[in-house]
Amino acid sequence: MSDLILESPALPLRTQRRPRRIRLGASLAIGFLTLVIVAALAPQLFAHGDPLAIVPRDAFHPPGWAHWFGTDQSGRDIYSRVIHGARLSLFVGLAATALAMSIAIVLGLLGGLGGLRTDRGVGWLLEILFAFPSLVLALLFVAIFGSGIGPLIIATGLGAAPGYARMVRGQVLAVRNAGYIEAARALGHPTRRIIWRQLLPNAMRPLIVTLTMGVGQAIVWASALSFLGLGARPPTPEWGTMLSMGRDFIANAWWLTFFPGLFIVLTTLSTTVAGRYLQQRLEGRLT
Amino acid sequence: MSHKTLIVEGLSVEFAGQNVVRNLSFTLEPGKTLALVGESGSGKSVTARSLIGLAGEGAQVRARRLQYGDLDLLALSDRQWRRVRGKDIGFVLQDALVSLDPLRPVGKEILEVLQTHGWGDRASRAARVLQLLERVGVPEPALRARQRSGELSGGLRQRALIASALALDPGLVIADEPTTALDATVQAQILGVLQAIKAQGSSLLIISHDLAVVAQLADEVLVLQHGEVVEQGSMHQVLTAPRHPYTRSLLDAVPAEHERGTRLSPGQPAATLARAPRLDQPVLLHARGLGKRYVGPDQQVRQVVDGVDFELRAGQTLGIVGESGSGKTTVARMALGLLETDDGQVRFLDQPWNGSADARVAEIQRRALRRDISVIYQDPLSSFDPRWSVGQILADALDVAGIAVPDQAPRIRHLLQQVRLPAELATRRPLQLSGGQRQRVAIARAIASNPKVIVCDEPVSALDVSVQAQVLDLLADLQAELGLAYLFISHDLGVIRHVSDEVLVMRHGQVVEHAPVEQLFESPQHPYTQRLLGAVPRLPSAGVALQVPPLEPENAVLLFDESRLWKIAI
Numbered sequence: 001m002s003d004l005i006l007e008s009p010a011l012p013l014r015t016q017r018r019p020r021r022i023r024l025g026a027s028l029a030i031g032f033l034t035l036v037i038v039a040a041l042a043p044q045l046f047a048h049g050d051p052l053a054i055v056p057r058d059a060f061h062p063p064g065w066a067h068w069f070g071t072d073q074s075g076r077d078i079y080s081r082v083i084h085g086a087r088l089s090l091f092v093g094l095a096a097t098a099l100a101m102s103i104a105i106v107l108g109l110l111g112g113l114g115g116l117r118t119d120r121g122v123g124w125l126l127e128i129l130f131a132f133p134s135l136v137l138a139l140l141f142v143a144i145f146g147s148g149i150g151p152l153i154i155a156t157g158l159g160a161a162p163g164y165a166r167m168v169r170g171q172v173l174a175v176r177n178a179g180y181i182e183a184a185r186a187l188g189h190p191t192r193r194i195i196w197r198q199l200l201p202n203a204m205r206p207l208i209v210t211l212t213m214g215v216g217q218a219i220v221w222a223s224a225l226s227f228l229g230l231g232a233r234p235p236t237p238e239w240g241t242m243l244s245m246g247r248d249f250i251a252n253a254w255w256l257t258f259f260p261g262l263f264i265v266l267t268t269l270s271t272t273v274a275g276r277y278l279q280q281r282l283e284g285r286l287t
Numbered sequence: 288m289s290h291k292t293l294i295v296e297g298l299s300v301e302f303a304g305q306n307v308v309r310n311l312s313f314t315l316e317p318g319k320t321l322a323l324v325g326e327s328g329s330g331k332s333v334t335a336r337s338l339i340g341l342a343g344e345g346a347q348v349r350a351r352r353l354q355y356g357d358l359d360l361l362a363l364s365d366r367q368w369r370r371v372r373g374k375d376i377g378f379v380l381q382d383a384l385v386s387l388d389p390l391r392p393v394g395k396e397i398l399e400v401l402q403t404h405g406w407g408d409r410a411s412r413a414a415r416v417l418q419l420l421e422r423v424g425v426p427e428p429a430l431r432a433r434q435r436s437g438e439l440s441g442g443l444r445q446r447a448l449i450a451s452a453l454a455l456d457p458g459l460v461i462a463d464e465p466t467t468a469l470d471a472t473v474q475a476q477i478l479g480v481l482q483a484i485k486a487q488g489s490s491l492l493i494i495s496h497d498l499a500v501v502a503q504l505a506d507e508v509l510v511l512q513h514g515e516v517v518e519q520g521s522m523h524q525v526l527t528a529p530r531h532p533y534t535r536s537l538l539d540a541v542p543a544e545h546e547r548g549t550r551l552s553p554g555q556p557a558a559t560l561a562r563a564p565r566l567d568q569p570v571l572l573h574a575r576g577l578g579k580r581y582v583g584p585d586q587q588v589r590q591v592v593d594g595v596d597f598e599l600r601a602g603q604t605l606g607i608v609g610e611s612g613s614g615k616t617t618v619a620r621m622a623l624g625l626l627e628t629d630d631g632q633v634r635f636l637d638q639p640w641n642g643s644a645d646a647r648v649a650e651i652q653r654r655a656l657r658r659d660i661s662v663i664y665q666d667p668l669s670s671f672d673p674r675w676s677v678g679q680i681l682a683d684a685l686d687v688a689g690i691a692v693p694d695q696a697p698r699i700r701h702l703l704q705q706v707r708l709p710a711e712l713a714t715r716r717p718l719q720l721s722g723g724q725r726q727r728v729a730i731a732r733a734i735a736s737n738p739k740v741i742v743c744d745e746p747v748s749a750l751d752v753s754v755q756a757q758v759l760d761l762l763a764d765l766q767a768e769l770g771l772a773y774l775f776i777s778h779d780l781g782v783i784r785h786v787s788d789e790v791l792v793m794r795h796g797q798v799v800e801h802a803p804v805e806q807l808f809e810s811p812q813h814p815y816t817q818r819l820l821g822a823v824p825r826l827p828s829a830g831v832a833l834q835v836p837p838l839e840p841e842n843a844v845l846l847f848d849e850s851r852l853w854k855i856a857i
Contacts, residue, residue, distance in 0.1 A: 179669035186623055187687045187736075188657025191650075198672050205674075 029273035036267055039086040049080035051237040060253050070255035072245065076235070082259050085237040089267070092153055092231075092238075093219035097211060099157030100164050100218070105200070107161070108168025112176065112203075113195070122169070126162045134159030134221070142230045152231040156221045160214060167210065171203035178202070209279040216271030223264050239264050290317035291356030291375075291458050293338070293490065300333050300514075301347040307333050308514045313507075317458065320491040322501035322522070324537070325511035326751035327722070331494045332381070334511075335461050338492070339378050340368040355459065373400050377452035379445075379462040386448055387436035393447040394420070394432025400454040419450040423480050441611070442473035449480060460484060461492045466500055470610035470778055475822035478503055496751055499541050502526060510534045540756035541781065551756030551785070565788075568600035571636060571740050571772055572622060572660075578630030579617050579796075592617045593796040594631070599740060602766065604773040606787030606804070608780055608819070614796035615776045619744045622774055623662055624653050635660060636739070658688050658736035665745035667729035671717045677703075677728050678713035681735060688736035702731040705768075706761060723754035727761065734765060742774045747782060759785060780823050784808050792816050 039046055055075035063070040069078035111122035129137075138155030145151040175181065176199060184194045219239075225231045226240025227247075234241050239260040246256025293315040300308040308330040315321045323331040337348045338355075340363060353360040355375060363371065372378065380386040387396055394416050401412045420428035423446040436444050445465060452460055462481065466474040481504055485491050495501050501508065501522075508525045510518040510533065518531040529535045540551050577595040580588050592614040599605045609615045620626040622633060624641045633641040635656055639648050664670045671680050681699045682692075690698055700710045706727040717725050726746060733741050743762070747755040759782065765771060777783050783790055783804075790807045792800040792815065800813040811817045 179664060179666065180672045182625060183662070183664070183670040183732075184672075184683075185625055186657070186660075186662045187684055187732075188654050189683075189687060190654070201674065202672065 023277070025273050026277035029270035029277070032266055032270045033274055036086050036090060036263075036270075039083045040090040041087075043080075043084045043087060047077070047080040047083040049077045051076065051081040051084040052235055053077070060249070062253070063255050069259040070253070072242075072253075072256050073249060074235075078242075078255060078259050081237040081242060082239070082263055085239045085242065085260065086263070088149070088232060088236065088238045089219050089223065089240075089264075090215075092149065092156065092222040093215045095153045096156035096160065096218040096222060097214045099153060100160035100214070101207075101211060103157065103161040104164030104168045105204075107165040108172055108203075109195070109200070111165070111169040112172025113199075119169075122165070126165055129158070129162040135224075138225055138230060142225075147230050147233065149232055152222055152225055155225060155230075156218050159221060160218060164207070164210070164214070167207055168203060171206065172199065175199055175203045209275050212275035212278060213272050216268035216275075219271075220264060220268050290488070291358075291490075292316055293459055293492075294352055294354045295338070296350060296352035298334065298337065298348070298350040298353060300330065300337055300342055301349070302343070302345055306514060307346075308337075308511075311509075311511075311516055313509055313519065315459070315490050315492060315507075317490055318485070318488050319507065320485050320493065320505045322505035322508045323492065323494045323511060324496065324498055324501060324508055326496050326753060328513070329511040330514035331511050332463055335378075335463050335492065335494050338461060339372050339376055340365075370404070373452075373457065374404050374455045375457055375459065377455070377457035377460040379449050379452045379460065379465050381464040381467065387444055389435060389437050392433050392435055393439065393444075396436075396447065397432075397451045397454055400451050404455055406455060415454070416450075419454060420447065422453065422483075423447075423450045424476065425450070440473070441469050442476060445469060445473075445477050446480060449477075449484075453484065457489065459490045459492065461494070463494045464496070465493065467496070471780060471819060472610065472822040474500070497541075498526070498537055498752075510537070536753060540752040551760055565600065565603065568602055570598045570600050572597075572599040572640075572774065573634040574598075574618075574622060574631065575633075576631030577618060577621055577628055577633070579614070579621065579626070580629050591796050592621070595791075595793070595796075595798050597791055597798075597801070599772050599774055601739065601772050602770045603788045604766070604775050604786050606783040606790040607774065607776045607793060608778065608783045608790060609793035610778055610819075612795075613793040615793050616744055617796075618793070619662075619742050619774065619776050623660065623742050624648070624650075624657075659738050660740045660742065661733040661736065661738045662742045662744065663726070663729050663733050663746045665748050667725040668717055670729060671725075673718075676714055676716050677720075680717070680728065680732055681713070684732045684735035698735075702735055705734065705765070706731045721754075722750050723758060726750065726758050730758075730761065730765070734769065734771075737769070738771070740772045740774065742776070744776045745778065746775075748777065748779065755782070762786065780808075780819060792819070 043051075053076060055071070058067070058071050058075035059073050061067050061071040061075070067077050067079060069082060071077055072081075107122050107126065111119045111126075114122070134155075137159055138152075141151045141155040141158070145154075180202075181194060181198060184198055189197075222231060223238075223240030223243065226238050227244045229244060232238035232241045234245055242260040243257050243264075246253070246260070249256050295314070296312045298308060298311040299306060311334060313321060323334060325331045333342060333346070336342050337346070338353075338360065340360065342348050348361075350361060355371075358371065358375065360371075387393060397416045397419055398412055401407065401415060406412060407415065416432055417428045420432060425431050425443060425446050431439065431443065431447075436447070439447065449462070449465070452462075465481065466477045469477060478500065481491060481493070485504065491504065493501050493504060498508075505522045508518070508520065508522050509516050510525065510531065512533050518525055518529060518534045520530075525534060526538070529538060574595060574597050577592055578590065579592040580590050582588055595614075595618055597605060597607075607615045607618060617626065621628050621641055624633070624635075627647065628641055628643050630643065632639065632646050636659060638652075638656060639646065640653060640656070641648055672683075675683070678699055681702055682695050685695045685698055699713055703710050703712060708724060708727050708731070712720070712724070712728075717728060720728065729746075746762070747758050750758060762773065763786070766773065773786065775783065775786050787804045790800075790802060790804050791798050792807070792813065794815050800807065800811065800816045802812070807816065808820065811820055
């Protein structure tokens with residue numbers, strides 16, 4: 001057999017792609033996120049000080065050369081605390097999003113693949129979760145399990161889960177009717193393999209971007225809960241907790257609240273901007 | 288109506304340095320019809336679009352002369368163009384489904400053209416809309432004008448689109464693939480409408496990939512290949528004495544004109560022989576009294592398939608032909624065991640395969656036999672997981688066939704070779720392949736498990752004629768090499784005639800005729816088959832004039848969209 005192929009060439013291959021311009025906003029966001037991630041993994045690279053070291057005579061130092069972000073009421077270095085806090089905030093954000101996504105995948109698959117009744121049941125459950133203010137839900141959890149990192153993650157994850165579950169369900173419904181799912185059935189693949197190898201990965205693809213943004217959102221939520229005293233307990237360096245502690249001194253020592261707050265805002269903003277950028281990049285390639 | 292001449296001299300279109308159309312010249316006299324024929328990528332649509340100033344973003348249109356009457360089409364500003372489009376030059380777009388606003392009644396769509404150009408007053412415009420719909424053969428125009436495009440059948444949508452192009456009686460009508468994707472009888476009706484437009488004195492520029500379609504209409508033909516005119520002449524001359532080999536290969540590729548067992552594409556000699564149904568072969572797939580019902584959104588039960596029987600014997604091809612909505616795809620899905628039957632049973636390799644109620648077969652029971660039956664779809668791209676490369680797609684199929692991972696790589700190379708694709712393609716994604724290459728990959732996947740039966744659901748309907756010819760030849764070769772049996776579904780009688788040993792003609796879910804292929808085409812018994820055969824556009828050299836079948840009420844409205852229904856049913 002020769003490799004004779006007499007095909008008419010398709011439309012001229014478009015080689016001229018637009019020059020890849022990483023926009024300023026996206027590169028700043030990605031840069032900042034990288035710093036936060038490094039700070040989370042190895043805080044001692046940025047801050048040599050001990051975030052918990054109490055030096056009473058250095059209390060309420062305004063930002064300066066010795067203490068870049070100033071010190072708090074116990075004389076702890078806020079810069080070190082913010083840097084060390086990145087680990088916890090980021091961990092809570094990631095863990096909560098992962099938890100939310102796991103719940104969402106289970107519920108979404110049940111709704112999208114189960115029968116009419118299961119789907120309706122899942123729908124009701126989601127509506128109840130939606131109708132329930134996440135804050136009240138979180139309070140409920142804290143009331144049951146006490147405050148701490150674990151309940152904080154669970155509460156934040158549960159609050160985010162219904163939104164993701166709806167998206168997963170919609171995606172599953174769309175993907176299950178795709179031609180390649182039927183082709184896989186016709187090939188004789190077992191249903192379980194089709195779900196894991198084709199349905200779920202394809203359904204999740206458009207959610208990657210949402211997840212990136214969701215991490216930022218979860219950090220805000222977790223910080224809010226910590227701010228209310230429902231999360232990490234002081235003196236743990238956690239951005240929300242630091243905000244909460246600084247609140248009492250906001251009139252005289254703005255830096256106690258300003259810097260942790262700034263990092264919450266910048267981190268969330270960066271995940272959103274980076275997520276958008278990712279979305280634009282992926283949309284060009286997918287479909 | 289104005290009577291102007293369209294003069295095109297030395298037209299070239301460039302996209303970012305790529306020459307898509309090169310040095311094209313023709314003259315279209317008033318009242319004449321010119322056909323631009325070529326395959327995808329030949330530049331025919333771009334040519335048509337540059338004649339209405341819509342060549343596309345980044346296009347550089349150059350010509351020595353581009354003139355319609357006394358209008359210089361090269362010098363018009365955007366504002367001037369808007370006045371010309373619709374009024375002087377009407378344009379019928381290719382895809383009626385996407386070209387009509389799904390949220391607006393079609394009457395409004397036509398009305399808009401009249402309003403934009405400030406034609407008449409309110410009352411006369413309303414009357415004009417109905418008159419136009421009537422002129423293009425839309426039954427009950429007052430009712431149809433109020434319906435949205437989604438509620439109309441493909442043929443009616445195309446008519447509505449033509450009506451909007453005709454709204455202002457332009458002297459020149461450009462129709463880009465006006466009948467592509469339509470059923471044979473509907474296609475014949477649309478060609479009838481275009482013939483009537485021509486008879487009323489408009490000039491017509493028709494763009495098509497199918498010489499047989501334009502043969503009925505055109506006075507003159509331009510054959511385009513890779514943006515260049517390879518042949519230009521009167522319809523009669525091009526059909527009877529084509530000068531360029533490409534034109535000849537286009538004519539040769541029309542399957543209806545060629546007997547079974549002859550090659551459609553140039554190159555290799557025939558690998559198969561013409562055959563009659565052979566009853567001595569074992570029956571592989573056996574269907575008795577197949578039936579399928581759906582409950583529509585209006586709670587009405589629709590019998591989509593009703594009492595279909597067939598036997599598919601080893602090494603044979605059973606063709607199922609019918610128009611959209613005839614239930615042929617539903618039959619294919621039941622034959623594949625992907626859709627449970629409501630009545631009747633299917634047996635595969637003497638095992639129960641599909642049935643209902645007591646005879647219900649669980650998927651687990653079917654799984655052992657799955658590797659003996661496979662499927663090729665009309666749209667291969669959507670049947671591939673978008674994340675996978677060609678190699679991964681084939682590896683996935685080999686997994687089912689029980690081929691261990693280390694043995695897969697040589698098998699993939701062999702499969703690609705069997706479908707005449709270079710082995711390097713394994714690393715590419717289907718998105719980067721041409722339509723014909725994608726279908727070859729789908730065929731490679733279908734033969735990966737060494738099946739006995741392949742169900743082919745409109746496998747060549749989305750391909751250019753010459754590519755279609757190559758794919759049909761490939762299927763014939765594989766049948767001869769591997770002894771495959773095909774259940775071949777198509778709306779295209781020409782294709783069905785070319786590939787089948789036996790043919791089922793389906794209509795409204797029922798088999799109206801079942802006969803060996805020669806008998807069916809030589810002496811069709813059922814009036815519906817006769818009508819279907821009459822509607823096939825053929826080259827005039829075959830000596831048959833196009834018969835325009837009457838518009839049937841069931842062709843007018845979309846009774847149901849089969850594909851949408853079975854998706855809900857999964």
